[in-house]
Amino acid sequence: MAEKTSSKIKIKCKDVWKVFGPEPQDIIKNWDQYNAMNKVERLKKTGCVVGTQQASFQVAEGEIFCLMGLSGSGKSTLLRCINRLHEPTAGKVFIDDQDITDMSGLELREIRRQKTGMVFQHFALLPHRRLVKNAAFGLEVQGLEKKEREKKAYEALELVGLKGWENSYPYELSGGMQQRVGLARALATNPEILLMDEAFSALDPLIKRQMQDEFVKLIKKVKKTIIFVTHDLHEALRIANHIAIMKDGAIVQQGTPAEIVLNPAKGYVEEFVKDLPKTKFITAQDIMQPLDKWVMPVASSTKELINKMTKNNLRFSFIVDENQKVVDTVDYFNLTLLTGPSQSIEDVPKEYRPSHYPTLSISGDTFLESLLDKAADTKVPLVINDDQGRIQGVISRETILTTLQSA
Amino acid sequence: MIKFPVRIPLGQWAESIVNWLTENFSTVFDSIKVVVEFLLVQLDSFFVWVPWPVMLIGLTLCGWIVAGKRVGILTAACLFGLGCLDLWVIGMSTLALVTTAVFISVLFGLPIGILAAKSPRFDVILRPILDGMQTIPSFVYLIPAIMFFGIGNVPGIIATVIFALPPMVRLTSLGIQQVDKEVVEAGVAFGCTPVQLLLKIQLPLAIPSIMTGVNQTVMMALSMVVVAAMIGAGGLGSKILYSIQRIDLGVGIEAGLGILFIAVVLDRILQGVTKKQQDAIMHQK
Numbered sequence: 001m002a003e004k005t006s007s008k009i010k011i012k013c014k015d016v017w018k019v020f021g022p023e024p025q026d027i028i029k030n031w032d033q034y035n036a037m038n039k040v041e042r043l044k045k046t047g048c049v050v051g052t053q054q055a056s057f058q059v060a061e062g063e064i065f066c067l068m069g070l071s072g073s074g075k076s077t078l079l080r081c082i083n084r085l086h087e088p089t090a091g092k093v094f095i096d097d098q099d100i101t102d103m104s105g106l107e108l109r110e111i112r113r114q115k116t117g118m119v120f121q122h123f124a125l126l127p128h129r130r131l132v133k134n135a136a137f138g139l140e141v142q143g144l145e146k147k148e149r150e151k152k153a154y155e156a157l158e159l160v161g162l163k164g165w166e167n168s169y170p171y172e173l174s175g176g177m178q179q180r181v182g183l184a185r186a187l188a189t190n191p192e193i194l195l196m197d198e199a200f201s202a203l204d205p206l207i208k209r210q211m212q213d214e215f216v217k218l219i220k221k222v223k224k225t226i227i228f229v230t231h232d233l234h235e236a237l238r239i240a241n242h243i244a245i246m247k248d249g250a251i252v253q254q255g256t257p258a259e260i261v262l263n264p265a266k267g268y269v270e271e272f273v274k275d276l277p278k279t280k281f282i283t284a285q286d287i288m289q290p291l292d293k294w295v296m297p298v299a300s301s302t303k304e305l306i307n308k309m310t311k312n313n314l315r316f317s318f319i320v321d322e323n324q325k326v327v328d329t330v331d332y333f334n335l336t337l338l339t340g341p342s343q344s345i346e347d348v349p350k351e352y353r354p355s356h357y358p359t360l361s362i363s364g365d366t367f368l369e370s371l372l373d374k375a376a377d378t379k380v381p382l383v384i385n386d387d388q389g390r391i392q393g394v395i396s397r398e399t400i401l402t403t404l405q406s407a
Numbered sequence: 408m409i410k411f412p413v414r415i416p417l418g419q420w421a422e423s424i425v426n427w428l429t430e431n432f433s434t435v436f437d438s439i440k441v442v443v444e445f446l447l448v449q450l451d452s453f454f455v456w457v458p459w460p461v462m463l464i465g466l467t468l469c470g471w472i473v474a475g476k477r478v479g480i481l482t483a484a485c486l487f488g489l490g491c492l493d494l495w496v497i498g499m500s501t502l503a504l505v506t507t508a509v510f511i512s513v514l515f516g517l518p519i520g521i522l523a524a525k526s527p528r529f530d531v532i533l534r535p536i537l538d539g540m541q542t543i544p545s546f547v548y549l550i551p552a553i554m555f556f557g558i559g560n561v562p563g564i565i566a567t568v569i570f571a572l573p574p575m576v577r578l579t580s581l582g583i584q585q586v587d588k589e590v591v592e593a594g595v596a597f598g599c600t601p602v603q604l605l606l607k608i609q610l611p612l613a614i615p616s617i618m619t620g621v622n623q624t625v626m627m628a629l630s631m632v633v634v635a636a637m638i639g640a641g642g643l644g645s646k647i648l649y650s651i652q653r654i655d656l657g658v659g660i661e662a663g664l665g666i667l668f669i670a671v672v673l674d675r676i677l678q679g680v681t682k683k684q685q686d687a688i689m690h691q692k
Binding site: 080083085109110112113116117118120121122124125126127128137138140141142185189195 | 587608687688
C-alpha cells in the first residue's frame with residue numbers, strides 16, 4: 001500500500017454532476033430544494049433525472065478503482081463523464097492534470113485514441129468483422145497502417161488468450177471469449193487508462209470468476225490505471241485497490257476493500273456489507289500491527305529486551321538484523337531464566353531459544369481466511385514479510401480474534 | 408349555411424408558383440432532364456441490346472447465387488414467360504425506367520436518410536414531407552412534372568422518384584438509429600470522427616435495413632409505371648394504358664403479367680441480398 005500513496009494522481013473528478021433533462025443547471029443551483037424530493041417527484045416537476053451528483057474521487061496511477069452501486073446509482077454515467085461519452089453538466093475531470101471537461105472536440109478525440117480504452121458490458125463488438133479487425137479497431141481509427149495494426153491486434157489477442165482465433169467472427173465465440181476480444185481491443189492501442197463498464201457482469205458466474213482472476217493477473221503485467229464499474233460488491237472487493245460506493249448518483253463511501261468491510265458507513269453501505277464473508281476480503285496487510293513494539297535489533301542486550309517485553313506485555317519478540325530480516329524469535333519465559341542480564345542477545349545459549357516454535361512468515365495479501373489455519377498451528381505471532389523477506393508487521397492471535405469479533 | 412365564409416385561393420397560388428418556377432428556372436429543369444434522359448437512354452439501349460438468352464442466364468445465375476436454387480429457377484421461368492408473351496423488348500424498357508428511378512431514389516434517399524438519423528430537427532421537418540409524398544395521389548404531381556419537364560419518360564421518372572423515395576429515406580434512417588447504442592458508444596470511445604463512425608459502424612450495421620428500403624423502392628417504382636405512362640413514359644405501363652383506353656382485355660392481362668414477372672424477379676433477388684447481409688451481421692449461417 002505504501003507504494004500507492006507515493007505515486008501520482010492519474011484521474012481526478014471534482015464535483016461532477018450529470019443531470020439529464022431540459023433545465024439541468026437549475027437543478028444544480030437549487031439542489032437544496034430538489035434534494036428532498038424523490039426521483040419520481042423530481043422528474044414530474046422538472047423533467048430532469050439526476051445521473052450523478054457532486055461526485056469527487058481520485059485514482060492513483062496503476063490502481064484499480066471500482067465504482068460500485070446498484071443499477072440506477074449513476075456509476076456508468078459517472079464513468080462516461082470521464083471520457084465525455086456523457087457531457088458532465090458541472091464539475092471538472094482531469095486526466096494527468098489535463099482538464100478534460102475544457103477540451104475541444106479534437107483534443108478530446110486524441111485523448112480517447114491515445115490515453116483511454118473502454119470495455120463494455122455487452123462487449124459492443126462489430127459483428128461483421130473478424131476478431132483481428134475487431135481488435136485492431138482503435139488502431140484503425142487512429143489511421144495506423146494495416147500491417148502494423150494487425151500485428152498489434154494479434155499481440156493483443158494473444159495477451160488475452162485468444163491466439164488461434166484471429167480469423168473467427170464474434171458470433172462463433174462464447175460470452176467470456178467475446179469479452180476477451182473487447183479487452184484486446186482496448187489493450188491494442190496501449191492506453192494508460194482502461195474504463196470498464198460492468199465488463200464481467202454479463203458472464204456466467206464461473207466464467208466471471210475466472211475472468212476476474214485472469215484480469216487481475218493480466219493487469220499486473222500490463223500496468224494500467226483502471227476504473228471498473230460493477231454492481232457486484234464481491235467483484236469490487238476481489239479486484240479493486242479502492243472502491244467508491246454509489247447511491248442515487250452520489251458517492252456514499254470511498255476506501256480500500258478492507259476499510260469498506262471493516263468500517264462500513266452507516267446505513268446503506270452497512271446493509272450491503274452485512275452478509276459478506278469478511279474473512280475472504282480482509283488481508284493480512286489490513287490488520288497487521290506496526291512493528292516497533294514487536295521487534296528488537298540484533299545488537300540490543302537481553303536486559304533491554306526483557307524490559308521492553310515486560311512493558312508491552314509480550315510473550316514473544318522478534319530479533320531483526322539491519323536489513324529488517326527476522327533472524328530469531330525469543331520467548332519471554334526462557335529469557336527470564338537467564339542469568340546475567342547484561343548479555344547481548346547473540347550470546348544467549350541456543351537451548352534458550354524457542355527454536356521449536358516455528359516462526360511463520362506470510363505475505364501481506366494473504367486473506368484472513370487462510371491466516372486462521374496458520375495461526376492455529378503456532379503460538380508465535382505471524383510475521384508479515386514483503387517480497388524481499390523484510391518484516392512489515394505482526395499479527396497476533398488477539399488481533400485475529402478481535403477482527404473476527406467485529407466482522 | 409351552405410357557403411363557407413372564407414375561400415383560400417391555394418390553387419391559384421400553387422399555379423403561380425409553378426409558373427414562376429417554370430419561367431425562371433427552366434435551365435435547371437432542362438439540365439435535370441438532360442441528365443435523367445441520358446441515364447435512361449443508356450440503360451434502355453443496354454438492356455435491349457443484350458441478347459435475351461444472355462440476360463436470362465445472367466439474372467438466373469444472379470438469383471441462384473444470392474438466394475438459392477429455387478429463386479434461380481423462378482427467375483428463369485419468369486423471364487422466359489416474359490419472352491413468350493412477346494414482351495421482352497418492352498419489358499426491358501420498363502426495367503430501364505425502374506432502374507433509373509431507383510438509382511436516383513437511392514442516390515438522394517441514402518444521404519437524406521443519414522441526415523435524418525443524425526439530426527432530430529431535420530427529421531421533424533422531413534417527416535410530414537415524406538408523408539405527403541406517399542399519400543398525395545400521384546396524379547396530382549404529374550401536372551407540375553409535365554410543366555417542368557414536358558411530356559415523356561423524364562417526368563414519369565421524376566414522379567416515380569417522388570413516390571418511391573420515402574421508404575428509402577425512412578429505412579436508411581431507421582437502420583442507422585437501430586444500430587446498438589453500445590457499439591456506437593464504443594466507436595466514439597475509441598476516438599472515431601463522425602465520418603469514421605458512419606462508415607465503419609453505422610452504415611455497415613444498417614445495411615440490412617437499407618437493402619429493405621431499396622427493395623421497397625423498387626416495388627413502389629414498379630407500381631408507378633402505369634401512372635407514369637399517362638404522361639408519356641414508355642414500357643409495359645403504356646401498353647396497359649392502351650388496353651384501358653381500348654378496353655382490350657387480352658393486351659391488358661399480358662402486360663400486367665409482364666409487370667408481375669419483372670416484379671417477382673427483382674423482389675426475390677433483392678430479398679436474397681438483404682438476407683445475406685442480415686446473416687453476416689446477425690450471425691446466422
